[in-house]
Amino acid sequence: MTSSNKYKILVIEDEANIRSFVETILETNGYQVFTAGSCRQGMLMYSSYCPDLIILDLGLPDADGLEFIRYARKSGAVPILVLSARTSEKDKVSALDLGANDYITKPFGTAELMARVRAALRNSRHSSEMGAVPGGIFQVRDLVIDYDRRQVTVAGKEINLTQTEYNIVTLLSEQAGKVLTYSQIICAVWGGTDSGSVKKLQVNMANIRKKLGTRPGDRKYISNELGVGYRMLADEE
DSSP states (O other), X not given: XXXXXXXXXXXXOSOHHHHHHHHHHHHHTXXXXXXXXXXXXXXXXXXXXXXXXXXXXXXXXXXBHHHHHHHHHHHOOOOEEEEESOOOXXXXXXXXXXXXXXXXXXXXXXXXXXXXXXXXXXXXXHHHHHTTOOOSEEEETTEEEETXXXXXXXXXXXXXXXXXXXXXXXXXXXXXXXXXXXXXXHHHHHSSOOTTHHHHHHHXXXXXXXXXXXXXXXXXXXXXXXXXXXXXXXXXX
């Protein structure tokens, strides 16, 4: 890619060493990078450069990074990858429910960061091309979903899912590479929440894993972000 058609990534991070490290990784992998050291500066850069992806720290000096997510979501659906030292489930859920696409805690691995960047960009591109309406084929490793035929196969063998299980799997696949919180999945599949909703989702997910031939803790197709939600892996992870 020439510089004119490289993906543009905005990194909002107040720690200069981390900001420089992430910038170097991204540029080495062929991305065009802009950086900001505060929430306000990040907002100005976002408006000026219209990035394809934002990598956002939450602990910014002038405002909480959650404020930036609220700001960005008023104007568009640019993918936001949170990169934060905050590890509590509450912080992760808050960021994801506000509209962040993914959440990585510090310290982080270079390979994982790049895989999440590729997944977020690919998912964003797919949504814009497809109008976010599922159709055709989704595949990750040997798991294939044929949306038109409502058929799920693993290594060519059809998997018999219940209607609810199929709805959960397709919802995750439509947002492949993005963490969906328990509440987001429950609202989309059942239309509301009650005191037993999370347990109901976990039971369905356990059945899905068993039918797909995976065990709890396996990251072959679907990863469990403990206490937060689930994420369908993208094809390059």
